[in-house]
Amino acid sequence: MTTIDPSALPTAPSDEDRAAVAAIPGKIGTAWARHDADAFAEVFTEDCTMILPGVFRKGRDEVRSYMAQAFAGQFKGTQVTGRPVNVSFLTADSAVLTTTGGILAPGETEVSDARAIRASWVLVKRGGEWYLAAYHNSPRDVAP
Template identity: 45%
Template sequence: MTSTVALSDEIKTVFDQVYAAWAAGDADAFAAVYTDDVTVAMPGVFNKGRTAVREHMAAGFAGPLKGSRGVDQPLDIRVWGDTAIVVSRAGIVLAGETEVSDDREVRATWVLIRADGQWKVAAYTNTPANR
């Protein structure tokens, strides 16, 4: 049996992969961490499927997200078998900034599944953080 600590480390690795891809501006590597049928819902955005996520991020990396980095601090990780829910404090640090501005801080909810021994993002949503 895998310990909860080990599972948390495995899940945090998903975040490392997402944000390494973001820092590189690599939409393919970013989308590779998501399931084929992922859903992503954010204010003004709904993407269904890995291809839609890749296209959305490619456009962002070529435009308003160029030179930015995403940050994410898991606040709560709950695992039930091959499913995990992670609630995090997150945001985007734009090029030239050193931290997430208050108006871009969000609370995110990630649903991850483990298939073939690998964790993938099956659903993601965020909402502006309460101030």
């Protein structure tokens, strides 16, 4: 029978870490509201991945470049919203966050069903700060 050394188990996350992880979607939303691709990309790790429907970007520079083009084009004038629905800490320095939300077209206050998404965020703590290592979203609803 294998025994587990209790000191090897992760400690419960601090309230500060829980709050920092839950705040990441807000940082993304703030950067998006300003259409600031630099601030958006700074939330990500250098070696991150970002998957959106039909899009795969690897690395902070690719995320920054993609968002700069998108803010000038398809996302011009839009806002984004994301509400945490679950957070799981894998270790003291890594967590998975699940959100629901989507893109708000100009003038909208609620996400339309057509643009509603669910997203998975893999977060890591580096140098005392939380960063987004991997992001993936998909449509919330599937047409019958």
